[in-house]
Amino acid sequence: MGIMEDIHTAMKYMSCGEYIKAEKIYKDVLNQDGNNAVVLSMLGGLYFNMRDFKQAKKYLEKSDSIKPLDATNEWLGLTYYCLGKFEKAQIYFEKAVDKTKNFDVFSKYVDCLEKKDDPKTAYIIAEKAYKMFPLKPEAIAQYADCCLSIGKFEDALNYSIQVTRNYPKYGIGWIVLGMVAELYLRDENLAKECYQTALRCGEKRKGNYNLALNALRNSDYQSAHKYLRKIYRGKDKDVWLNYIYACLYFKERKFKQAYKYYIYKEPQVGPKHPINKLKRPWDGKRYKDETLLVFCDQGYGDTFMFLRYIYSLKNKFKKVKILIRPEMAGIVERSFADLHWVQVCRLTKRFPSYDKSVILSYIPYYIKADIDTIPCSNGYFKADKKIVDKYKDKIHTDKLKIGICWESGGDGLRDMLHRTLNINMFEDLFKIKNSQFYSFQVKPAMDNYKDYSDLIDLAKDFENFDDTAGALCNMDLLITVDTAIAHLAGALGVKTYILLPYYPDWRWFDNEKKTEWYDSVTLFRQQDSKTWENVFENIKNEIIKIIS
DSSP states (O other): OOEEEHHHHHHHHHHHHHHHEEEEEHHHHHOOOTHHHHHHHHHHHHHTTTTOOOHHHHHHHHHHHHHHHHHHHHHHHHHHHHHTHHHHHHHHHHHHTTTTOOEEEEEHHHHHHHHOOHHHHHHHHHHHHHSTTOOOOHHHHHHHHHHHHOHHHHHHHHHHHHHHHHHOOOHHHHHHHHHHHHTTSSOOOHHHHHHHHHHHTHHHHHHHHHHHHHHTTTTTTHHHHHHHHHOOOOOOHHHHHHHHHHHHHHTTTTHHHHHHHHHSOOOOTTTTTTGGGGBBBOOOOOOOEEEEEEESSSSSSHHHHHHGGGGGGGGEEEEEEEOOOHHHHHHHHHHHHTTTTTTEOOOSOOOOSSSEEEEGGGGGHHHTTGGGGGOTTTOOOOHHHHHHHHHHHOOOOOSSEEEEEEOOOOSSSOOOOOOOOGGGGHHHHHHTTEEEEEOOOOOOOOGGGGGOOOOOOOOOOOOSSHHHHHHTTSSSSSESSSSSHHHHHHHHHHHHHEEOHHHHHHHHTSSOOOOOOTTTTTEEEETTHHHHHHHHHHHHHHHHHHHH
């Protein structure tokens, strides 16, 4: 029997699920010709079907090194995906996607792109998959989800209705429709109904997860606990599930319980991220002759907020080194300059020497902090006087100087949409007499701010947070959505109004006006999820009071 006949026989065995017989034939062929790229690829595909991904990777990589094949690109992409190596998977999916007819390649490629925070490319691939598989419920649901991610809300609504109408027992379709109801229609009751329907369709994990979020947003903490208990099993490895559990306890002001889940929330980073280099984690005990490395792991806002806990490390170590991104280093260095035991280090490929390490946001857990022990609410940052004076010379007015910021980033679609506004909502404020408005919005997604000719754009000249802080210290008031500049202003002690959505982040608890984090901050929270009119009316009245 020739090699081709052997391959055809093995393929028949594979199609019948008789993998052991197929494996034997492929290995016999490779004993004769160990560099046969086609057979190596097919054996790799066989191992993939057997869920032996390490063996699959071994043979597929060898095949690819001998001769690149379309089938190998598909198998390698899927294999790397199943091994959790999403960056490598994406490389092979990109090669395969123009020639494949395998929906799994499209679907998992989209998932990789979403993990990489590339919603625009994910949308393009999802659209291509939908056109190729228009009757596949998975393709319709994923396309609707991608439409939602890039703000094509009407399309997201139409396609999510299509999938639930045509495939009413497909649970993921109801999950997507629930997301559309929540984020576009702002209808929490409809969203809840959709998630409950998904649950009845067998989508237990995502159904309960989204129902928990729905309950958490509506301050129904008892129901949130109930839904989470149904899917949480001990030390669950799901990053976001741990985070939601932590948020639930934070919202209940139970810091110690929250941190049990929060510190188990492993950071979502790639294998090359510097956080993976951290060694010898701190256990919370005192080491008076050693050096602690504090790694600033989160976004700008969280870093500014949690840096207050550096003061709590006094007398626990001989030296504390703060490892931080360069654009934040200047203001942090200046703010802690009086603490001889603190050293600020800029994040580079080479780590400074240290004995123990801790992630910045984990410090409250190790020092057993609680809501009643939040330090430094009266401000703990210092701006550069030269930069403050520079902006003072630029800003010549006797009017009330008001800074604004209207867009926010976030770790997910929910965060971004709940915390981002259209600048036209500020229009009535711009008309207040004896007031001058300044933009602190860095790289706005929409350019309609240019429609307001009296708005002075300071942010276009910001190179780092020293510039932002210097400009902030010249403002009489900052009005901002919940984003990094809100925490920077609070840490500087600048008078600040934060525009909070109806479903705010955990750190604002259920507070209506004041916050335990910053004395200089006042909260203005939506009364319902569909309108900001009352919020801006209240702020307008407050500004008029200040001016008068």
